[in-house]
Amino acid sequence: MTINCNGKLMDFEVPKVMGILNCTPNSFYDGGKYKTETDFLKQTEKMLIDGASIIDLGAYSTQPNADFVTEEEELNRILPIASSIIKHFPEVILSIDSFRSEVAKQCIENGATIINDVSAGFLDEKMFEVVGKYKVPYIMMHMKGTPQNMQKFTDYDDVMKDMMFYFSERIATAKSFGIVDIILDPGFGFSKTLNQNYEVLNKLELLNEFNLPVLSALSRKSMIYKFLNTEPTEVLNGTTVLHTISLMKGAKLLRAHDVKEAVECVKLTQKIYENN
Known part of the structure; x- marks a missing residue:
C-alpha cells in the first residue's frame, strides 16, 4: 500500500505514525499548550526526531460538543503555523485536519500535502472537488452529524455494517x-458509544477488505480515560495497549500525541512478524 505525497511514495508495508499538532485553545488533551510560533516549531521538530512520518495540524477542535469556529478564525489560526512549519521543515509531510474545502485549498496552496477530513466530505460539498483537483491524499473518517451533535447519532443495528x-x-x-x-479512519469517539468504540476496535480488520490504509486515532481518547476512570493525562499506557491491538488488526497509520511511544509500538509489533 502506498500514497503519493508531493511526488514521493509513502509505503505502508511498515506502519507509520502521524503526530498530532493542535493550534486550538480547547482540544481535549493539548488545547492551548502551544502558544507561539517557536512552540509549534519545537514540537514539530520533536515529533519528527521521534519518528513521525506525518504531522497532522488542526485548528478546529472536533471533540464532542466542541465550540463552533468560523472559517475565518480557522484560517487565521492554521495558515501562519502551516506556512511556518513548511518553511522550517521543507521535507515535512503536513496533513491538514479540517472538513472545510477553503481551508484545505489554502493550506494545499501553501504547501500542505494531505487532507484529513472528519466528515468524509459530508460537511462541505466542495471538499471532494478540491482534493481531486490538487491530487493530494485524503483521509476520510466515519462520523454522523457534526462535532456539535454527533453523539446523538449512535443508534446502529450493526455499527461495523x-x-x-x-x-x-x-x-x-x-x-x-x-x-x-x-x-480510512473508523472514527473512534465520533458518533459512537464507549462500547461501540471497543466493538469497532475488536473488528477493525474488516476494514482491510477495502485494500486501503487504515488509520487508528485512539490517542488519549475518552474511550480509554472514561473506562479507566481517570484523565487524558494519565492514559499513555492505555493508548499504547490499544495502538498495539490496532496494529495487530491491520492498522497502517497511528495518529498520536506521543510519537516516540507510538513508533516503539510499530517497531515491537513488526518484530513479531519479521520471520513470517
Whole structure:
C-alpha cells in the first residue's frame, strides 16, 4: 500500500505514525499548550526526531460538543503555523485536519500535502472537488452529524455494517472526483458509544477488505480515560495497549500525541512478524 505525497511514495508495508499538532485553545488533551510560533516549531521538530512520518495540524477542535469556529478564525489560526512549519521543515509531510474545502485549498496552496477530513466530505460539498483537483491524499473518517451533535447519532443495528456501507459509498464518490490516494479512519469517539468504540476496535480488520490504509486515532481518547476512570493525562499506557491491538488488526497509520511511544509500538509489533 502506498500514497503519493508531493511526488514521493509513502509505503505502508511498515506502519507509520502521524503526530498530532493542535493550534486550538480547547482540544481535549493539548488545547492551548502551544502558544507561539517557536512552540509549534519545537514540537514539530520533536515529533519528527521521534519518528513521525506525518504531522497532522488542526485548528478546529472536533471533540464532542466542541465550540463552533468560523472559517475565518480557522484560517487565521492554521495558515501562519502551516506556512511556518513548511518553511522550517521543507521535507515535512503536513496533513491538514479540517472538513472545510477553503481551508484545505489554502493550506494545499501553501504547501500542505494531505487532507484529513472528519466528515468524509459530508460537511462541505466542495471538499471532494478540491482534493481531486490538487491530487493530494485524503483521509476520510466515519462520523454522523457534526462535532456539535454527533453523539446523538449512535443508534446502529450493526455499527461495523453501517461503517462498511458508509465507506463503500464515500470511496466511490471520492474516486468519481479523481481522488486516488485514500486512507480510512473508523472514527473512534465520533458518533459512537464507549462500547461501540471497543466493538469497532475488536473488528477493525474488516476494514482491510477495502485494500486501503487504515488509520487508528485512539490517542488519549475518552474511550480509554472514561473506562479507566481517570484523565487524558494519565492514559499513555492505555493508548499504547490499544495502538498495539490496532496494529495487530491491520492498522497502517497511528495518529498520536506521543510519537516516540507510538513508533516503539510499530517497531515491537513488526518484530513479531519479521520471520513470517
